[in-house]
Amino acid sequence: MRSILVHAMNDAGFDARLQVGLDLCRRFNAHLTVLQTITYDLVVPTDPFGVSAVEVSQASMKLAEEFREKVESKLKQEDVRWDWHVEAGYQVQCLIRHAALNDLVLLGGTPDGSEGRRSFSLAGTLAIHCRTPIMAVPHTANGFPADTAAALCWNGSMEAARAMRAAVPLLSAASAVHILCVGDPAEEGDEKLPAVSAADYLERHDIDCEIVQLPAGKEPVHEMLRKAAEARKAGFMVMGAYGQPRIVETLFGGVTRNVLAEPPMPVLMAH
Incomplete structure (x- = not known):
């Protein structure tokens, strides 16, 4: 296990799956790839009052860049090899493409509308559609202990x-x-x-x-x-x-x- 892919989104579970990824990389001397996806619904204009595609795209990219800078500053202090990719598109397609050359994909959950509950439908969908094993990481995870x-x-x-x-x-x-x-x-x-x-x-x-x-x-x-x-x-x-x-x-x-x-x-x- 030498290549681990982490899905990067600015959500409540990102820190948990990043820590799991870092722990696994140290355990297996692996390379960490961080994939930041910006979905089309953020960059395609849907506002009936005339918000332009450029304005929406700039706002989305600015938030994405701020998030990336924050996380990269942390990664630079870690003793793990890593790189960062940014892609705009459909999340499932982007993840399947990158998963093809990784040994494990770490995904989290998003709020599903129920109090305290999160949906791991993306992890389940990827598990069905791609050949790379998927790890669903709850937002409460405290890394991946070596003696687990x-x-x-x-x-x-x-x-x-x-x-x-x-x-x-x-x-x-x-x-x-x-x-x-x-x-x-x-x-x-x-x-x-x-x-x-x-x-x-x-x-x-x-x-x-x-x-x-x-x-x-x-x-x-x-x-x-x-x-x-x-x-x-x-x-x-x-x-x-x-x-x-x-x-x-x-x-x-x-x-x-x-x-x-x-x-x-x-x-x-x-x-």
């Missing part, structure tokens, strides 16, 4: 397997790896990969792990996974991103959607 444990959410799917493979560098560096499974393994179909196969794969990478079988009950699966991860003092979660990319409203399966609704810790996803 990992919670691998396993349901035997291809998506879970891809997420696990993408997370191998992080899992190799974790202090402990817990494979969390919900339900009775005897009831799983032949199309599912058993948790022991995941453990065998990790063992070939010299990663020790523990399989945790959580009995299915009335509690939602995402709540069971969250509580199990927190009980084991995990610093991040790994899970597959499930859904149909054709319809934005139904992109995510229930567990993915609910974990992203309020992630308790950084969540690495891959589709």
Whole structure:
């Protein structure tokens, strides 16, 4: 893991994902790329009273430049290699393009209108549409501790397997790896990969792990996974991103959607 991309927006979660990016870069001797996106809705005139495109563009660019100068002054004091890119356009397209030559993309959430809640729809969309693993970073994250444990959410799917493979560098560096499974393994179909196969794969990478079988009950699966991860003092979660990319409203399966609704810790996803 030598190239890490951080989405730069002047939002409440930027400091958290920047710190996560810096910690990961130090851990893996990686290069940090900061991508600042300026969306078209900021530079295209929509005011019916005649605000010109030049005026809107200048105002947006001025705010963007002020934000960039503030963050760059901090980055210059860090012991991490970094560069900064600014692009105007659709966020998803800009991020997918830059993600192609990075090993991990760090994204945050934006207010969704509910008190205290944030939407990680951008992270979920990127996880579905691009090949690079995505990490959704909550605004409450305090960096990425070197001695943190990992919670691998396993349901035997291809998506879970891809997420696990993408997370191998992080899992190799974790202090402990817990494979969390919900339900009775005897009831799983032949199309599912058993948790022991995941453990065998990790063992070939010299990663020790523990399989945790959580009995299915009335509690939602995402709540069971969250509580199990927190009980084991995990610093991040790994899970597959499930859904149909054709319809934005139904992109995510229930567990993915609910974990992203309020992630308790950084969540690495891959589709």
